[in-house]
Amino acid sequence: MTATQILGTDLVKNFGKRPALAGVDLAVQGGLIAVLGPNGAGKTTLLRCVATVVRPDSGSLLIDGLDPAHESDRIEVRRRLGYQPQQVSFALSARVFDALDYIAVLKNIDDDRRRRQWVFHVLDLVGLRDRAHDTVGSLSGGMKQRLGLAQALLGQPSLIVLDEPAAGVDPDERFRIRDLVAQRRTEATVLMSTHLTDEAAVCDTIVVLDEGSVCFVGSPDALARAATGRTWVQADAAPAWARASWRQADGRYRILGSEPAPPGAELVAPTLEDGYLTVVGAAV
Amino acid sequence: MSTPLIDPARLERNWQAITVELDVPAASRLERLVRRLGLAPRLTRVALATPGLRRAWFVAVAVVMFVALIAGDTATNADNILGFLALAPLIPVLGVSFAYGVEADPSHEIGVATPMRGLTLVLTRAAVILIVSALLLTFAAVLNPAAGFWAVAWLLPSFALTFTSLAVSTWLSPRKAAAVTTGMWLVFLLVVNGAASDRLAAFTAPAQVLYLFGAAAAFAVLWQRRDRFDLLAVRL
Numbered sequence: 001m002t003a004t005q006i007l008g009t010d011l012v013k014n015f016g017k018r019p020a021l022a023g024v025d026l027a028v029q030g031g032l033i034a035v036l037g038p039n040g041a042g043k044t045t046l047l048r049c050v051a052t053v054v055r056p057d058s059g060s061l062l063i064d065g066l067d068p069a070h071e072s073d074r075i076e077v078r079r080r081l082g083y084q085p086q087q088v089s090f091a092l093s094a095r096v097f098d099a100l101d102y103i104a105v106l107k108n109i110d111d112d113r114r115r116r117q118w119v120f121h122v123l124d125l126v127g128l129r130d131r132a133h134d135t136v137g138s139l140s141g142g143m144k145q146r147l148g149l150a151q152a153l154l155g156q157p158s159l160i161v162l163d164e165p166a167a168g169v170d171p172d173e174r175f176r177i178r179d180l181v182a183q184r185r186t187e188a189t190v191l192m193s194t195h196l197t198d199e200a201a202v203c204d205t206i207v208v209l210d211e212g213s214v215c216f217v218g219s220p221d222a223l224a225r226a227a228t229g230r231t232w233v234q235a236d237a238a239p240a241w242a243r244a245s246w247r248q249a250d251g252r253y254r255i256l257g258s259e260p261a262p263p264g265a266e267l268v269a270p271t272l273e274d275g276y277l278t279v280v281g282a283a284v
Numbered sequence: 285m286s287t288p289l290i291d292p293a294r295l296e297r298n299w300q301a302i303t304v305e306l307d308v309p310a311a312s313r314l315e316r317l318v319r320r321l322g323l324a325p326r327l328t329r330v331a332l333a334t335p336g337l338r339r340a341w342f343v344a345v346a347v348v349m350f351v352a353l354i355a356g357d358t359a360t361n362a363d364n365i366l367g368f369l370a371l372a373p374l375i376p377v378l379g380v381s382f383a384y385g386v387e388a389d390p391s392h393e394i395g396v397a398t399p400m401r402g403l404t405l406v407l408t409r410a411a412v413i414l415i416v417s418a419l420l421l422t423f424a425a426v427l428n429p430a431a432g433f434w435a436v437a438w439l440l441p442s443f444a445l446t447f448t449s450l451a452v453s454t455w456l457s458p459r460k461a462a463a464v465t466t467g468m469w470l471v472f473l474l475v476v477n478g479a480a481s482d483r484l485a486a487f488t489a490p491a492q493v494l495y496l497f498g499a500a501a502a503f504a505v506l507w508q509r510r511d512r513f514d515l516l517a518v519r520l
Contacts, residue, residue, distance in 0.1 A: 048516060051397045052397060053393060053396045053397050053515060053516040054515065054516050055515055071511055071514070074514065075399050075401070078397060078398055078399040079399045081397060083394060083397040084394075085393040085394060085397075087393070088394075089390035089391060090390055090391050091333070091334065091390050091391070092390075094333075095309055097308065097309050098309070098329075098333075099391070101329060102329050102330070102333040102391065103391065103394060103395070103398070105326045105329045105330055105400075106330070106394075106395050106398035106399075106400045106405070107398050107399060107400075108398075108399050108400060110326060112325055112326065113301075113304075113305075115326070116304050116305070116308050117300075117301065117304050120303075120304045120307060129307075132307060132309065133309050148394075151391075151394060161397075
Protein backbone atom coordinates (compact mmCIF):
# COMPACT_ATOMS: atom_id res chain seq x y z
CA MET A 1 0.00 0.00 0.00
CA THR A 2 1.33 3.46 -0.93
CA ALA A 3 1.48 5.96 1.91
CA THR A 4 -0.93 8.85 1.52
CA GLN A 5 0.49 12.24 0.61
CA ILE A 6 -0.85 15.39 2.26
CA LEU A 7 -0.15 18.67 0.51
CA GLY A 8 -1.52 21.85 2.08
CA THR A 9 -0.75 25.31 0.70
CA ASP A 10 -1.57 28.56 2.52
CA LEU A 11 -4.47 27.02 4.44
CA VAL A 12 -6.58 29.60 6.24
CA LYS A 13 -9.50 28.91 8.56
CA ASN A 14 -11.22 31.50 10.73
CA PHE A 15 -13.88 31.01 13.36
CA GLY A 16 -15.57 34.39 13.50
CA LYS A 17 -12.75 36.91 13.81
CA ARG A 18 -10.41 34.38 15.40
CA PRO A 19 -7.94 32.79 12.98
CA ALA A 20 -7.41 29.09 13.71
CA LEU A 21 -5.14 28.51 10.71
CA ALA A 22 -3.27 31.55 9.37
CA GLY A 23 -1.63 30.26 6.19
CA VAL A 24 -0.44 26.73 6.88
CA ASP A 25 1.90 25.06 4.38
CA LEU A 26 2.33 21.33 4.84
CA ALA A 27 3.83 18.58 2.68
CA VAL A 28 4.14 15.14 4.30
CA GLN A 29 3.93 11.54 3.15
CA GLY A 30 4.34 8.29 5.03
CA GLY A 31 5.40 7.37 8.53
CA LEU A 32 4.29 8.76 11.84
CA ILE A 33 3.89 12.54 11.86
CA ALA A 34 3.29 14.51 15.05
CA VAL A 35 1.54 17.86 14.96
CA LEU A 36 2.93 19.49 18.07
CA GLY A 37 1.89 22.80 19.51
CA PRO A 38 0.48 24.63 22.51
CA ASN A 39 -3.25 24.72 23.28
CA GLY A 40 -5.06 26.87 20.72
CA ALA A 41 -2.28 26.58 18.13
CA GLY A 42 -4.71 25.22 15.50
CA LYS A 43 -3.81 21.51 15.75
CA THR A 44 -7.39 20.27 15.90
CA THR A 45 -8.50 22.55 13.06
CA LEU A 46 -5.63 21.37 10.86
CA LEU A 47 -6.44 17.72 11.58
CA ARG A 48 -10.14 18.33 10.93
CA CYS A 49 -9.26 19.86 7.55
CA VAL A 50 -7.11 16.83 6.66
CA ALA A 51 -9.91 14.54 7.90
CA THR A 52 -12.22 16.45 5.48
CA VAL A 53 -14.80 17.33 8.15
CA VAL A 54 -13.91 21.04 8.09
CA ARG A 55 -13.34 23.00 4.90
CA PRO A 56 -10.57 25.66 4.89
CA ASP A 57 -11.74 29.22 4.08
CA SER A 58 -8.92 29.56 1.55
CA GLY A 59 -5.78 27.81 0.37
CA SER A 60 -5.35 24.45 -1.27
CA LEU A 61 -5.45 21.01 0.32
CA LEU A 62 -4.68 17.91 -1.73
CA ILE A 63 -4.67 14.39 -0.31
CA ASP A 64 -3.10 11.97 -2.77
CA GLY A 65 -3.90 14.61 -5.38
CA LEU A 66 -7.58 14.61 -4.40
CA ASP A 67 -9.29 17.87 -3.43
CA PRO A 68 -11.77 17.34 -0.54
CA ALA A 69 -13.65 20.48 -1.63
CA HIS A 70 -15.12 18.35 -4.44
CA GLU A 71 -17.73 15.82 -3.38
CA SER A 72 -16.40 12.82 -5.33
CA ASP A 73 -12.81 13.49 -4.20
CA ARG A 74 -13.96 13.92 -0.62
CA ILE A 75 -15.72 10.56 -0.64
CA GLU A 76 -12.62 8.92 -2.15
CA VAL A 77 -10.39 10.44 0.54
CA ARG A 78 -12.79 9.19 3.21
CA ARG A 79 -12.54 5.65 1.81
CA ARG A 80 -8.82 5.79 2.64
CA LEU A 81 -9.22 7.55 5.97
CA GLY A 82 -9.34 6.50 9.61
CA TYR A 83 -10.14 9.39 11.94
CA GLN A 84 -10.15 9.63 15.71
CA PRO A 85 -11.42 13.03 16.85
CA GLN A 86 -10.32 14.64 20.10
CA GLN A 87 -13.67 13.97 21.75
CA VAL A 88 -14.12 10.26 21.06
CA SER A 89 -17.62 9.37 21.99
CA PHE A 90 -19.98 6.49 21.55
CA ALA A 91 -23.43 5.88 23.00
CA LEU A 92 -22.64 4.67 26.52
CA SER A 93 -25.49 2.16 26.40
CA ALA A 94 -24.19 0.60 23.16
CA ARG A 95 -22.19 -2.61 23.30
CA VAL A 96 -18.57 -2.33 22.19
CA PHE A 97 -19.22 -4.64 19.22
CA ASP A 98 -22.30 -2.68 18.13
CA ALA A 99 -20.50 0.68 18.36
CA LEU A 100 -17.74 -0.56 16.03
CA ASP A 101 -20.16 -2.38 13.74
CA TYR A 102 -22.05 0.90 13.27
CA ILE A 103 -18.87 2.74 12.24
CA ALA A 104 -17.97 -0.17 9.93
CA VAL A 105 -21.35 0.25 8.22
CA LEU A 106 -20.66 3.96 7.76
CA LYS A 107 -17.29 2.98 6.26
CA ASN A 108 -19.19 1.09 3.59
CA ILE A 109 -18.08 -2.38 4.71
CA ASP A 110 -21.40 -3.74 3.50
CA ASP A 111 -20.93 -7.49 3.67
CA ASP A 112 -22.18 -8.57 7.11
CA ARG A 113 -19.64 -11.37 7.61
CA ARG A 114 -16.68 -9.30 6.44
CA ARG A 115 -17.77 -6.45 8.67
CA ARG A 116 -17.92 -8.72 11.73
CA GLN A 117 -14.42 -10.00 10.93
CA TRP A 118 -13.13 -6.45 10.70
CA VAL A 119 -14.70 -5.51 14.03
CA PHE A 120 -13.09 -8.44 15.84
CA HIS A 121 -9.80 -7.86 14.05
CA VAL A 122 -9.50 -4.26 15.31
CA LEU A 123 -10.70 -5.33 18.76
CA ASP A 124 -7.84 -7.85 18.77
CA LEU A 125 -5.40 -5.12 17.72
CA VAL A 126 -6.34 -2.83 20.62
CA GLY A 127 -6.77 -5.65 23.15
CA LEU A 128 -10.49 -5.24 23.71
CA ARG A 129 -11.89 -8.44 22.20
CA ASP A 130 -12.89 -9.79 25.59
CA ARG A 131 -14.99 -6.62 26.14
CA ALA A 132 -16.97 -6.95 22.87
CA HIS A 133 -20.22 -7.80 24.69
CA ASP A 134 -19.84 -5.09 27.36
CA THR A 135 -21.36 -1.64 27.11
CA VAL A 136 -19.16 1.31 26.18
CA GLY A 137 -20.12 2.90 29.49
CA SER A 138 -18.43 0.08 31.41
CA LEU A 139 -15.01 0.79 29.85
CA SER A 140 -12.31 2.83 31.56
CA GLY A 141 -11.15 6.12 30.01
CA GLY A 142 -8.09 4.45 28.50
CA MET A 143 -10.17 1.64 27.04
CA LYS A 144 -12.53 4.18 25.47
CA GLN A 145 -9.53 5.86 23.85
CA ARG A 146 -8.42 2.46 22.52
CA LEU A 147 -11.95 1.89 21.23
CA GLY A 148 -11.67 5.24 19.43
CA LEU A 149 -8.42 4.06 17.89
CA ALA A 150 -10.01 0.73 16.93
CA GLN A 151 -12.75 2.41 14.90
CA ALA A 152 -10.11 4.48 13.10
CA LEU A 153 -8.34 1.27 12.03
CA LEU A 154 -11.44 -0.33 10.48
CA GLY A 155 -10.95 -1.10 6.79
CA GLN A 156 -7.15 -0.68 6.89
CA PRO A 157 -6.94 3.04 6.04
CA SER A 158 -3.86 4.41 4.28
CA LEU A 159 -4.32 7.75 6.08
CA ILE A 160 -4.87 7.75 9.85
CA VAL A 161 -5.64 11.05 11.56
CA LEU A 162 -5.57 10.97 15.36
CA ASP A 163 -6.34 14.03 17.47
CA GLU A 164 -4.56 13.57 20.79
CA PRO A 165 -5.23 9.81 20.92
CA ALA A 166 -3.77 9.44 24.42
CA ALA A 167 -5.28 12.53 26.02
CA GLY A 168 -6.39 12.18 29.61
CA VAL A 169 -5.25 8.61 30.22
CA ASP A 170 -2.81 7.18 32.75
CA PRO A 171 0.85 6.48 31.80
CA ASP A 172 0.30 2.73 31.27
CA GLU A 173 -2.49 3.36 28.78
CA ARG A 174 -0.53 6.20 27.19
CA PHE A 175 2.41 3.89 26.44
CA ARG A 176 0.07 1.19 25.15
CA ILE A 177 -1.73 3.63 22.83
CA ARG A 178 1.57 5.14 21.68
CA ASP A 179 2.83 1.66 20.82
CA LEU A 180 -0.36 0.82 18.91
CA VAL A 181 -0.09 4.05 16.92
CA ALA A 182 3.61 3.56 16.21
CA GLN A 183 2.91 0.08 14.77
CA ARG A 184 0.71 1.65 12.07
CA ARG A 185 3.56 3.79 10.63
CA THR A 186 4.63 1.11 8.16
CA GLU A 187 1.20 0.65 6.58
CA ALA A 188 -0.20 4.19 6.55
CA THR A 189 0.52 7.87 6.84
CA VAL A 190 -0.32 8.58 10.48
CA LEU A 191 -0.95 12.22 11.40
CA MET A 192 -1.25 12.63 15.16
CA SER A 193 -1.67 15.79 17.20
CA THR A 194 -0.19 16.13 20.64
CA HIS A 195 1.05 18.77 23.03
CA LEU A 196 3.47 16.34 24.69
CA THR A 197 7.06 16.30 23.46
CA ASP A 198 7.65 12.73 24.70
CA GLU A 199 4.86 11.53 22.37
CA ALA A 200 6.34 13.48 19.47
CA ALA A 201 9.78 11.99 20.17
CA VAL A 202 8.77 8.59 18.76
CA CYS A 203 7.55 10.11 15.46
CA ASP A 204 9.40 10.23 12.14
CA THR A 205 8.46 13.83 11.45
CA ILE A 206 7.36 16.66 13.73
CA VAL A 207 5.29 19.61 12.54
CA VAL A 208 5.27 22.41 15.11
CA LEU A 209 2.25 24.66 14.91
CA ASP A 210 1.99 27.95 16.79
CA GLU A 211 -0.75 30.58 16.49
CA GLY A 212 -2.10 28.96 13.35
CA SER A 213 1.20 28.79 11.47
CA VAL A 214 3.80 26.08 10.92
CA CYS A 215 7.06 27.13 12.57
CA PHE A 216 9.02 23.89 12.15
CA VAL A 217 8.94 20.68 10.08
CA GLY A 218 11.61 18.03 10.54
CA SER A 219 12.81 15.05 12.53
CA PRO A 220 12.85 14.94 16.35
CA ASP A 221 16.65 15.26 16.25
CA ALA A 222 16.43 18.34 14.04
CA LEU A 223 13.90 19.91 16.41
CA ALA A 224 16.21 19.30 19.37
CA ARG A 225 19.09 20.84 17.40
CA ALA A 226 17.10 24.07 17.07
CA ALA A 227 18.18 24.81 20.64
CA THR A 228 21.87 23.96 20.10
CA GLY A 229 24.07 26.66 21.63
CA ARG A 230 21.05 28.19 23.34
CA THR A 231 20.59 25.85 26.29
CA TRP A 232 22.41 26.32 29.58
CA VAL A 233 22.30 25.12 33.12
CA GLN A 234 23.32 27.28 36.05
CA ALA A 235 22.82 27.48 39.81
CA ASP A 236 21.04 30.83 39.81
CA ALA A 237 17.60 31.75 38.52
CA ALA A 238 17.19 32.91 34.92
CA PRO A 239 18.44 36.26 33.65
CA ALA A 240 15.84 38.68 32.29
CA TRP A 241 16.59 37.87 28.64
CA ALA A 242 15.90 34.14 28.96
CA ARG A 243 13.20 32.87 26.58
CA ALA A 244 12.30 30.12 29.04
CA SER A 245 13.70 28.68 32.23
CA TRP A 246 12.74 26.16 34.83
CA ARG A 247 14.17 24.49 37.91
CA GLN A 248 15.48 20.98 37.35
CA ALA A 249 15.32 18.04 39.75
CA ASP A 250 18.95 18.70 40.80
CA GLY A 251 18.02 22.21 41.94
CA ARG A 252 19.83 23.99 39.08
CA TYR A 253 18.06 26.13 36.50
CA ARG A 254 17.78 25.25 32.82
CA ILE A 255 17.82 28.34 30.60
CA LEU A 256 16.88 28.83 26.96
CA GLY A 257 17.83 31.97 25.07
CA SER A 258 19.75 33.45 22.18
CA GLU A 259 21.98 35.83 24.14
CA PRO A 260 25.63 35.01 25.03
CA ALA A 261 25.97 32.54 27.90
CA PRO A 262 25.54 34.07 31.36
CA PRO A 263 28.67 33.96 33.58
CA GLY A 264 29.05 30.57 35.25
CA ALA A 265 26.45 28.89 33.04
CA GLU A 266 27.22 25.51 31.52
CA LEU A 267 26.27 24.94 27.88
CA VAL A 268 24.40 21.61 27.59
CA ALA A 269 23.06 19.39 24.82
CA PRO A 270 19.47 20.36 24.06
CA THR A 271 16.53 17.98 24.39
CA LEU A 272 13.45 17.82 22.18
CA GLU A 273 11.61 19.96 24.71
CA ASP A 274 14.34 22.64 24.52
CA GLY A 275 14.05 22.67 20.74
CA TYR A 276 10.27 22.86 20.85
CA LEU A 277 10.27 25.75 23.33
CA THR A 278 12.85 27.53 21.20
CA VAL A 279 10.85 27.32 17.96
CA VAL A 280 7.55 28.35 19.57
CA GLY A 281 9.32 31.22 21.34
CA ALA A 282 8.01 30.42 24.81
CA ALA A 283 8.16 33.15 27.42
CA VAL A 284 9.61 32.70 30.92
CA MET B 285 7.11 -37.01 6.92
CA SER B 286 3.53 -37.15 5.63
CA THR B 287 1.81 -34.20 3.97
CA PRO B 288 -1.09 -32.83 6.06
CA LEU B 289 -4.47 -33.64 4.54
CA ILE B 290 -5.73 -30.13 5.26
CA ASP B 291 -3.90 -26.88 4.54
CA PRO B 292 -3.09 -25.54 8.07
CA ALA B 293 -3.44 -21.91 6.94
CA ARG B 294 -6.87 -22.59 5.49
CA LEU B 295 -7.87 -24.47 8.64
CA GLU B 296 -6.76 -21.50 10.78
CA ARG B 297 -8.74 -19.08 8.60
CA ASN B 298 -11.84 -21.23 8.92
CA TRP B 299 -11.48 -21.47 12.68
CA GLN B 300 -11.08 -17.69 12.85
CA ALA B 301 -14.28 -17.23 10.84
CA ILE B 302 -16.18 -19.68 13.05
CA THR B 303 -14.89 -17.99 16.22
CA VAL B 304 -15.98 -14.60 14.92
CA GLU B 305 -19.50 -15.86 14.17
CA LEU B 306 -19.75 -17.45 17.62
CA ASP B 307 -18.52 -14.27 19.32
CA VAL B 308 -21.01 -11.92 17.65
CA PRO B 309 -23.46 -10.63 20.27
CA ALA B 310 -27.15 -11.32 19.63
CA ALA B 311 -29.10 -8.44 18.13
CA SER B 312 -31.30 -6.44 20.49
CA ARG B 313 -35.08 -6.98 20.51
CA LEU B 314 -35.68 -3.68 18.74
CA GLU B 315 -33.16 -4.58 16.03
CA ARG B 316 -34.70 -8.02 15.55
CA LEU B 317 -38.14 -6.42 15.27
CA VAL B 318 -36.99 -3.92 12.64
CA ARG B 319 -35.12 -6.63 10.69
CA ARG B 320 -38.31 -8.73 10.64
CA LEU B 321 -39.99 -5.80 8.89
CA GLY B 322 -37.50 -6.36 6.06
CA LEU B 323 -34.75 -3.82 6.72
CA ALA B 324 -31.20 -5.09 5.97
CA PRO B 325 -28.94 -5.53 9.04
CA ARG B 326 -26.62 -2.69 8.02
CA LEU B 327 -29.52 -0.28 7.45
CA THR B 328 -31.04 -1.37 10.76
CA ARG B 329 -27.74 -0.51 12.39
CA VAL B 330 -27.75 2.95 10.79
CA ALA B 331 -31.38 3.57 11.68
CA LEU B 332 -31.12 2.53 15.33
CA ALA B 333 -27.56 3.48 16.20
CA THR B 334 -28.34 6.75 17.93
CA PRO B 335 -29.90 6.79 21.37
CA GLY B 336 -31.46 10.11 20.34
CA LEU B 337 -33.31 8.36 17.55
CA ARG B 338 -34.57 5.62 19.85
CA ARG B 339 -35.80 8.27 22.27
CA ALA B 340 -37.47 10.01 19.35
CA TRP B 341 -39.25 6.77 18.51
CA PHE B 342 -40.64 6.48 22.00
CA VAL B 343 -41.65 10.16 22.01
CA ALA B 344 -43.33 9.67 18.62
CA VAL B 345 -45.18 6.58 19.84
CA ALA B 346 -46.35 8.42 22.96
CA VAL B 347 -47.58 11.37 20.91
CA VAL B 348 -49.35 9.01 18.50
CA MET B 349 -51.26 7.53 21.40
CA PHE B 350 -52.26 11.02 22.50
CA VAL B 351 -53.35 11.95 18.99
CA ALA B 352 -55.31 8.70 18.74
CA LEU B 353 -57.31 9.79 21.77
CA ILE B 354 -58.05 13.14 20.11
CA ALA B 355 -58.99 11.39 16.89
CA GLY B 356 -61.54 9.23 18.68
CA ASP B 357 -64.22 11.86 18.31
CA THR B 358 -63.40 13.14 14.85
CA ALA B 359 -66.80 12.36 13.35
CA THR B 360 -68.62 15.00 15.34
CA ASN B 361 -66.08 17.67 16.21
CA ALA B 362 -64.26 19.80 13.59
CA ASP B 363 -61.94 21.16 16.29
CA ASN B 364 -60.72 17.62 17.03
CA ILE B 365 -60.14 16.98 13.33
CA LEU B 366 -58.19 20.22 13.07
CA GLY B 367 -56.19 19.35 16.19
CA PHE B 368 -55.32 15.94 14.79
CA LEU B 369 -54.37 17.30 11.36
CA ALA B 370 -52.32 20.13 12.87
CA LEU B 371 -50.36 17.88 15.24
CA ALA B 372 -49.90 14.70 13.21
CA PRO B 373 -47.54 16.18 10.55
CA LEU B 374 -45.28 17.45 13.32
CA ILE B 375 -44.57 13.98 14.71
CA PRO B 376 -42.09 13.00 11.96
CA VAL B 377 -40.55 16.49 12.20
CA LEU B 378 -39.99 15.93 15.90
CA GLY B 379 -38.61 12.42 15.32
CA VAL B 380 -36.24 13.52 12.57
CA SER B 381 -34.90 16.38 14.68
CA PHE B 382 -33.79 13.78 17.25
CA ALA B 383 -32.37 11.45 14.62
CA TYR B 384 -29.13 13.10 13.55
CA GLY B 385 -26.61 15.79 14.44
CA VAL B 386 -24.21 16.14 17.31
CA GLU B 387 -26.99 16.35 19.89
CA ALA B 388 -28.42 12.99 18.84
CA ASP B 389 -25.38 11.00 17.76
CA PRO B 390 -22.35 10.79 20.07
CA SER B 391 -20.25 9.36 17.22
CA HIS B 392 -21.30 12.16 14.91
CA GLU B 393 -17.81 13.58 14.15
CA ILE B 394 -16.48 10.10 13.41
CA GLY B 395 -19.47 9.48 11.16
CA VAL B 396 -18.94 12.70 9.22
CA ALA B 397 -15.45 11.51 8.23
CA THR B 398 -16.73 8.24 6.74
CA PRO B 399 -17.55 7.67 3.06
CA MET B 400 -21.28 7.33 3.76
CA ARG B 401 -22.84 10.56 2.51
CA GLY B 402 -24.41 12.64 5.24
CA LEU B 403 -27.62 13.05 3.25
CA THR B 404 -27.94 9.26 2.84
CA LEU B 405 -27.61 8.84 6.59
CA VAL B 406 -30.17 11.57 7.31
CA LEU B 407 -32.67 10.33 4.72
CA THR B 408 -32.38 6.71 5.93
CA ARG B 409 -33.28 7.76 9.44
CA ALA B 410 -35.95 10.18 8.20
CA ALA B 411 -37.50 7.38 6.12
CA VAL B 412 -37.70 5.08 9.13
CA ILE B 413 -39.34 7.83 11.20
CA LEU B 414 -41.75 8.75 8.40
CA ILE B 415 -42.78 5.16 7.71
CA VAL B 416 -43.33 4.28 11.37
CA SER B 417 -45.18 7.55 12.01
CA ALA B 418 -47.34 7.07 8.91
CA LEU B 419 -48.27 3.50 9.86
CA LEU B 420 -49.12 4.33 13.47
CA LEU B 421 -50.98 7.57 12.77
CA THR B 422 -52.96 6.17 9.88
CA PHE B 423 -53.86 3.18 12.03
CA ALA B 424 -54.95 5.51 14.84
CA ALA B 425 -57.02 7.65 12.47
CA VAL B 426 -58.81 4.85 10.61
CA LEU B 427 -59.98 3.41 13.91
CA ASN B 428 -62.77 5.90 13.45
CA PRO B 429 -64.58 4.90 10.24
CA ALA B 430 -66.20 8.33 9.94
CA ALA B 431 -62.77 9.98 9.56
CA GLY B 432 -62.66 9.13 5.83
CA PHE B 433 -60.36 11.44 3.84
CA TRP B 434 -59.19 13.22 7.00
CA ALA B 435 -57.47 10.03 8.20
CA VAL B 436 -54.76 10.54 5.59
CA ALA B 437 -54.98 14.30 4.96
CA TRP B 438 -51.95 14.87 7.21
CA LEU B 439 -49.60 12.72 5.11
CA LEU B 440 -48.54 15.25 2.44
CA PRO B 441 -48.19 18.07 5.00
CA SER B 442 -45.94 15.75 7.03
CA PHE B 443 -43.71 15.11 4.00
CA ALA B 444 -43.57 18.84 3.23
CA LEU B 445 -42.77 19.76 6.84
CA THR B 446 -40.17 17.00 7.27
CA PHE B 447 -38.29 17.99 4.12
CA THR B 448 -38.61 21.67 5.06
CA SER B 449 -37.13 20.93 8.47
CA LEU B 450 -34.27 18.97 6.88
CA ALA B 451 -33.63 21.78 4.40
CA VAL B 452 -33.60 24.40 7.19
CA SER B 453 -31.16 22.17 9.11
CA THR B 454 -28.53 22.91 6.45
CA TRP B 455 -28.41 26.38 8.07
CA LEU B 456 -29.43 25.66 11.68
CA SER B 457 -29.05 22.72 14.07
CA PRO B 458 -31.65 19.96 13.55
CA ARG B 459 -33.58 20.89 16.69
CA LYS B 460 -33.63 24.61 15.90
CA ALA B 461 -34.73 23.74 12.37
CA ALA B 462 -37.59 21.64 13.76
CA ALA B 463 -38.61 24.50 16.08
CA VAL B 464 -38.58 27.02 13.21
CA THR B 465 -40.57 24.65 10.97
CA THR B 466 -43.12 24.00 13.71
CA GLY B 467 -43.51 27.75 14.27
CA MET B 468 -43.97 28.39 10.54
CA TRP B 469 -46.57 25.62 10.31
CA LEU B 470 -48.63 26.89 13.24
CA VAL B 471 -48.53 30.48 11.93
CA PHE B 472 -49.57 29.21 8.48
CA LEU B 473 -52.56 27.37 9.99
CA LEU B 474 -53.61 30.44 11.99
CA VAL B 475 -53.45 32.64 8.88
CA VAL B 476 -55.43 30.16 6.73
CA ASN B 477 -57.97 29.64 9.50
CA GLY B 478 -58.43 33.38 9.88
CA ALA B 479 -58.87 33.97 6.15
CA ALA B 480 -61.06 31.02 5.13
CA SER B 481 -64.60 30.21 6.17
CA ASP B 482 -63.86 26.45 6.08
CA ARG B 483 -62.04 25.51 9.27
CA LEU B 484 -60.30 22.66 7.45
CA ALA B 485 -59.33 24.73 4.39
CA ALA B 486 -55.63 24.02 5.04
CA PHE B 487 -56.24 20.31 4.40
CA THR B 488 -58.57 20.31 1.39
CA ALA B 489 -57.55 18.84 -1.97
CA PRO B 490 -56.17 22.13 -3.44
CA ALA B 491 -54.05 22.60 -0.29
CA GLN B 492 -52.72 19.04 -0.67
CA VAL B 493 -51.36 19.98 -4.10
CA LEU B 494 -49.59 22.91 -2.45
CA TYR B 495 -47.96 20.54 0.07
CA LEU B 496 -46.84 18.25 -2.72
CA PHE B 497 -45.06 21.14 -4.44
CA GLY B 498 -43.78 22.35 -1.07
CA ALA B 499 -42.24 18.93 -0.36
CA ALA B 500 -40.63 18.88 -3.81
CA ALA B 501 -39.24 22.40 -3.38
CA ALA B 502 -37.85 21.60 0.08
CA PHE B 503 -36.24 18.43 -1.25
CA ALA B 504 -34.68 20.43 -4.10
CA VAL B 505 -33.13 22.85 -1.56
CA LEU B 506 -31.98 19.86 0.53
CA TRP B 507 -30.33 18.26 -2.49
CA GLN B 508 -28.71 21.53 -3.55
CA ARG B 509 -27.20 22.00 -0.10
CA ARG B 510 -26.48 18.30 0.62
CA ASP B 511 -22.75 18.82 1.10
CA ARG B 512 -23.58 20.70 4.33
CA PHE B 513 -24.36 17.29 5.83
CA ASP B 514 -20.84 16.16 4.93
CA LEU B 515 -19.13 18.80 7.05
CA LEU B 516 -18.83 19.19 10.77
CA ALA B 517 -20.03 22.79 11.06
CA VAL B 518 -23.58 22.13 9.89
CA ARG B 519 -24.05 19.43 12.49
CA LEU B 520 -22.69 21.36 15.42
